[in-house]
Amino acid sequence: MIIRDRPDTWQILTAVRGSVLPQVTPSILIFTLIACSVVALDRLTPLVPHLNSGAYTVFGIGLSLFLGFRNNAAYDRWWEARKNWGGLLADLRSFAREVEVFVDDEARRREMLSLSLDFLHAHRMALRRLPFPDTGYGAAFGSSAAPACAALNAVSDALGRARHEASVDGFGAMRLAERLASMNLHQANCERIANSPLPFVYSLLVYRTSWLYCLLLPLALVQDTGWLTPIFSAVVAYMFLGLAEVTEELSHPFGRSKNALPLDSICRAAEISLAPHMNIPAPEPLAPKGHYLS
């Protein structure tokens, strides 16, 4: 995620980091060249058809329907994903407090908290399709087919053992089982978002309509706007292809693009929160590097 303050005037003109400019520059150049050719052709030959604004508005309706819908849907996915990770962080903190209230055996408590951090890291690595490291949180479950589920099973097993050892009573077992179910639900929600992309057909419709819109723009402008047409085309291509690109990134919130969620940073925040409950020193929070928080 890009962490920057609100842009000042100079940044509005020049900011590239955090912008989608790099990704869409090739397309913008192509559409600018096409616009130049159209203007040149129009000046030299009578072959270029002119679109009136009524005909062109037809595409505007389609484009705003598709882009508007896709932008909302993609942002909702991104924000729902963020909510679920925020929910996981809240669950881990509550879990740490609740084991202290309900579980009498301290070794059992530390085991459960450590396993819950294993779960969080395994969940993060599975979502991002990262290779599992050999050491550190989550490493013990890297060989499992479903590492996050396996880690949560281990927490649940520890709870089951605590119950049979009577170091937790019925009230505590119920409360902690509900807490694990809440983590499990957040995990399943994240997997749902990761495994159910926006229907592919919308991507096709959005990209096809955006391209068509940019392609036809010179025909609609050339008569009145003349040699300003290529500049216009570049700006419009930046706007619409840029938005299409942003929505593509936001709709995959667990990827590693600039707009993906800062899962590393959230995992670190969970470690910091659980440290006092485990009697270990808290690590430092992650800081953004070049405005980017991983």
Add this chain to the structure above:
Amino acid sequence: MIIRDRPDTWQILTAVRGSVLPQVTPSILIFTLIACSVVALDRLTPLVPHLNSGAYTVFGIGLSLFLGFRNNAAYDRWWEARKNWGGLLADLRSFAREVEVFVDDEARRREMLSLSLDFLHAHRMALRRLPFPDTGYGAAFGSSAAPACAALNAVSDALGRARHEASVDGFGAMRLAERLASMNLHQANCERIANSPLPFVYSLLVYRTSWLYCLLLPLALVQDTGWLTPIFSAVVAYMFLGLAEVTEELSHPFGRSKNALPLDSICRAAEISLAPHMNIPAPEPLAPKGHYLS
């Protein structure tokens, strides 16, 4: 569901799989032919009335209202259906952990987990109106009038027996009964979506307005656009009829269209998740065939 990566330039131009092109090609051809006839007639006779853009915009307002609303409503149905199946998967995983924490008798535990998989498959087959197989999960309940309800009744009966045998205490009975109620709610939500289609009158309004819009387009364009009119008509028909088609598919998320939900794959994921709790080997996850996940 179609599983494809984001389209590159070549796919934007050519992708058919995952597109709605096949379904709407006949209509597009008809509208193109009509546009050709209108242009020809306009060149040869003075009979063709010309629509000014103001008159035509009137339909644009109606069309964007109807298509925009229906698209949002259809996508919400699809996504709500997906959420409920994601919730069912989460419930089954939590159920498996909670029976381990709260139920002492292992045979009873395996019976309950196996019955819950019966429930999931029966629910899937009932939603898709599939014939029940003779063996496999869900088969035992195929003869019931309401197979999914019958299977969930069986899980609940097993819980009741466990309670009378005292292999589960009051806390466990309460926690597990709440878990079953959650599954039951997700099931009822899916049935609601399946049994309450979008009001039929919207389908009529959307299709009638889209058709009218495409039908009148040549009259609005012919004067200025000439022989480009049929190409325009084809592109516009693709955009709007395509969107109407997509929303039709998405609004029936449990069907077997290309955009329907991958229920087989989710059921398999549940089997994989429950396998370690039942001490049986986990099956392989389902893989998409030709980008299609059933």
Add this chain to the structure above:
Amino acid sequence: MIIRDRPDTWQILTAVRGSVLPQVTPSILIFTLIACSVVALDRLTPLVPHLNSGAYTVFGIGLSLFLGFRNNAAYDRWWEARKNWGGLLADLRSFAREVEVFVDDEARRREMLSLSLDFLHAHRMALRRLPFPDTGYGAAFGSSAAPACAALNAVSDALGRARHEASVDGFGAMRLAERLASMNLHQANCERIANSPLPFVYSLLVYRTSWLYCLLLPLALVQDTGWLTPIFSAVVAYMFLGLAEVTEELSHPFGRSKNALPLDSICRAAEISLAPHMNIPAPEPLAPKGHYLS
């Protein structure tokens, strides 16, 4: 509710059942006649003022704001009502399972289930302002001022008696009381929707703007469109008055219009679901009559 498959080409042209055509035909005819008069007057006299499209667009903005908002709000009411009835069905199924797990006395169980069906039918009849029958579910509570509340009170009384007889323990009493509270909440939600219509002022604004829009249309079209104007007026009146009519019906989801919810059918589904728990034969599900499900 109208239950029809997706319309094919022929139905798009001709479907009347499930359409709003019958309700809006008189208004359409009036606007067509007005349009004819305007064209005739315009041909014979120079008295008819011509509206340019800029002036006319002003009404388009208002109309799309009002219709778009009202359509969303009405559909949300309809869908929220449907969700609450789906929730009631789920609650009754869970209630039936939970009394089996937690209540030992079978006579008490059957009494509670039978009373819960009384509640559902009383709630349905109260929402639809139907007279109560002399026999059948709900009949016993027809003389009460608030039949649905009285029936739910009776279920709660049965639970209280079961608790004092010790045929249900504390866990069961808590679980079942929560279930009754959930039914009670769904009931209150339905009453809220029934008793709080959309603010009347929106109806006025929508109908007044739609009428004005259709009334002024001939003045905007007559100059360019000539004798096609009445046809246009008819189509546009169908679109906008039709949508206004649909939103009126959907915003009263418990009425008896074609787009109202199929409460009879949902009550029957509840009877079918509870039959095995009451050891009585299940009735047949309701089937749509002429595409209409009551």
Add this chain to the structure above:
Amino acid sequence: MIIRDRPDTWQILTAVRGSVLPQVTPSILIFTLIACSVVALDRLTPLVPHLNSGAYTVFGIGLSLFLGFRNNAAYDRWWEARKNWGGLLADLRSFAREVEVFVDDEARRREMLSLSLDFLHAHRMALRRLPFPDTGYGAAFGSSAAPACAALNAVSDALGRARHEASVDGFGAMRLAERLASMNLHQANCERIANSPLPFVYSLLVYRTSWLYCLLLPLALVQDTGWLTPIFSAVVAYMFLGLAEVTEELSHPFGRSKNALPLDSICRAAEISLAPHMNIPAPEPLAPKGHYLS
């Protein structure tokens, strides 16, 4: 709240009660006069600038953004407020049933129910900033700084005493404490809506843009529309100023405007629902006076 059936043709033309016409008539008259002056000036002098529709559309975009947003936000506040009062009604009904199931002492039960009605009335009067009466529900708490909180504290105290007297066990105490927390949450939600108005800056933007739009309309119309301009201006001012007025009323759902919520009627409904549990005769429901329900 205005309770009227759907408007028929005659009412569409004439309804004033439930309309916003009275509030906006002065502004409409002003804009009509301005439009008359502009037309007269345009006929007599060449001084009046003419706006082309492109320039005017710029304001249309702004206006539809501001009005559309504010309308949705205001309606959401109104509907959320209604949901919370519906939730309070449901909570009081469930509370009455649950005290019967869980509290053994009848005097204690009646005390708790009576105090809960005190709470509801105190909450209503605090929200509407009404003076507290000397007798009747809520009167005992009128001298408190936060009457609704004080009344709910009293219910909670009664529960605490019941617990120490052992007339309610742990299960009952937990269930009833959750019920009180639910009432408390609905109360806090209503206070949030009452104390956090829509950001003032939106009111400024909406009113300023609406005024500007109506003010400039004659300049955009005068050239083509001539003496119809004042009529147009009046109709457009009615549409947009009327909507701005409606959203102002809806965004203050606890006020005493025509579109405010019928809190008196809901409090009365709660009294009716609790009467059988308190063994007192139920009062009559409130009826609308002149279509207005207070």
Add this chain to the structure above:
Amino acid sequence: MIIRDRPDTWQILTAVRGSVLPQVTPSILIFTLIACSVVALDRLTPLVPHLNSGAYTVFGIGLSLFLGFRNNAAYDRWWEARKNWGGLLADLRSFAREVEVFVDDEARRREMLSLSLDFLHAHRMALRRLPFPDTGYGAAFGSSAAPACAALNAVSDALGRARHEASVDGFGAMRLAERLASMNLHQANCERIANSPLPFVYSLLVYRTSWLYCLLLPLALVQDTGWLTPIFSAVVAYMFLGLAEVTEELSHPFGRSKNALPLDSICRAAEISLAPHMNIPAPEPLAPKGHYLS
């Protein structure tokens, strides 16, 4: 937060306090000057290109997509933040009542309530990045790396001690642990909003498009509107830059801008609510200063 009544006619014309005018005045002046130069240049030379409205509408589509989306997203953040603080206030009130019902030891009760106020203030100061004071609520936790978490840990520790001293039973421990988890969730939600700004790329797109729109406006207007062009440009710049500014402020609801949430006032409301439970006199509620509530 600005607390003002609805603006009357005079305020609509003149209100500055609560308006965004001060922030956007420099930009408005720049665009007005540019517009003056364009008109002058157009009168003196033939060099100024004229944009037709079709070309200009292209930017209108982009602008309304970006501004509309960002406005909704920013308001949703603001309102969600407000809901969470409303939820915290409700939680503290319920917490105070529940400790009275479930905790027998009065000293323990007062300790828990006092610590919960520490938590609320620490949470407020952490969100606003304020320095911690030396005395008063929250001061004791100022040296912690995560003060709000530390304070909530302290409440939880007190609950744990009460449980080991048997001054709270299993039911009470469960109920109070759930209450603390609810506070913890609201805290995590606020931190999520504070730490996950709207994607930076939207800010760039909105500001760049708004600037471009205002910059090109004179070219679209100059031909028809002449010397009214600078006035138009100023008004349009006020509308769109003002909205961009408002959404920037609303999207940071915990800042100290005029539209930020009144956290001081909510904390004070919590102190007032808890005072009777702690047997201390209640402080005065905060009053707005110059329409501003901190």
